[in-house]
Amino acid sequence: MSLFITFEGPDGCGKTTQARLLAEHLRARGYAVVLTREPGGTTIGEQVREVILSTRNRTMRNETEVLLFSAARAQIVAEVIRPALAAGKIVVCDRYADSTLAYQGYGLGLDLDALRAITRFATGGLAPDLTFFVDVPVEVGLARRQRGETNRLDQKDIEYHTRVRNGYWELVRAEPQRFVVIDGTRAIDAIQNDIRAHIERALHAQPVDAAHKPTYNLDTEEGRCKMKLVFAIVHNDDASKLTAALREKGHHFTLISTTGGFLREGNSTILIGVEEEKLEDVLHIVKANCITRTRYVNPMPPVMEPGELYLAQPVEVQVGGATVFVMDVERFEKF
Ligand SMILES: Nc1ncnc2c1ncn2[C@@H]1O[C@H](COP(=O)(O)OP(=O)(O)O)[C@@H](O)[C@H]1O
Ligand SMILES: [Mg+2]
DSSP: OOEEEEEEOSTTSSHHHHHHHHHHHHHHTTOOEEEEESSOSSHHHHHHHHHHHOGGGTTOOHHHHHHHHHHHHHHHIIIIIHHHHHTTOEEEEESOHHHIIIIIIIITOOOHHHHHHHHHHHHTTOOOSEEEEEEOOHHHHHHHHHTTOGGGSOHHHHHHHHHHHHHHHHHHHHOTTTEEEEETTSOHHHHHHHHHHHHHHHHHTOOOOGGGOOOOOOSSSTTEEEEEEEEEEEEHHHHHHHHHHHHHTTOEEEEEEOOSTTSOTTEEEEEEEEEGGGHHHHHHHHHHHOOSOOSOOOOOOOOOOTTOOOSSSOEEEEETTEEEEEEEEEEEOOO
16 A cells, blocks of 8 residues: 655645654554655755755746756656555655645746646656645744744745745645645644544545455355444443443444434444454443433434335344444455
């Protein structure tokens, strides 16, 4: 499994801080992670970075700057990012192609289509799976970068950075499925927790690689295991006690917080997959831990079209303060 994650946003928004914390977190969880930055990240790229940043190069044309950034990008994509992704690693990149569109495109007014074409050429079309846009008001970013000396900045700077910020928002609107907007004005830890939650989702939403797609033999008894799937609809106040007790006994579950729909808000739904012989134990744990709710909450019948199938033959039992459905399922081992 591979994942290409980029961080975007103005200078001072916290990209480098957050990218580093995320890389540490993912490594601690056992993932192979490559953390890199643009421009740079390769021997050639670091030299290009020096040319871009050097105060000797004050006369640099905007077009020259774009091409230098793109040159460094071509190098890092070919040398670092593609090989890492091919090896199944997670790549975390501090700035990538969106920076060109935001800064040189929206900020400086260069032609967006031309920038997209140059970027495609440099990257071979490699786009991130997930991009965190760490958004802060222009003044906040500038103040963090300048350590408070914002009054040194003239109005031109402010207007340019405002165009860049608005430009990022245009990019987000054009590709909402790729971008995650993060409010960068909060504490570093709060931001990082947000980012980790999104990554968790992305890691679990990975499409199954066709080559690794498991196959199942539905025709033989071999590799089959009769299971029960338990839906426990519980009061929110009981949910964490119940999950802790299930975890302690080694049961596998997923907790879904109910936000309305055909279940009532304030409830949680806990799905527990369990071998038949352990069902009694699970129901006992539910009963012992679900005491808060006094009123019996029945899920409303779902809206159905003729021919639709919904929760095939659930068996409903009342266990303590929870509403519990138990379904027969089978687990198939892949071979
Ligand atoms: N959420 C935050 N709150 C306050 N200060 C922050 C926060 N995130 C980063 N900083 C500080 O702001 C400065 C710029 O952060 P950095 O991560 O280098 O931003 P970027 O890479 O986006 O330019 C650093 O001094 C950093 O410690
Ligand atoms: Mg940085």
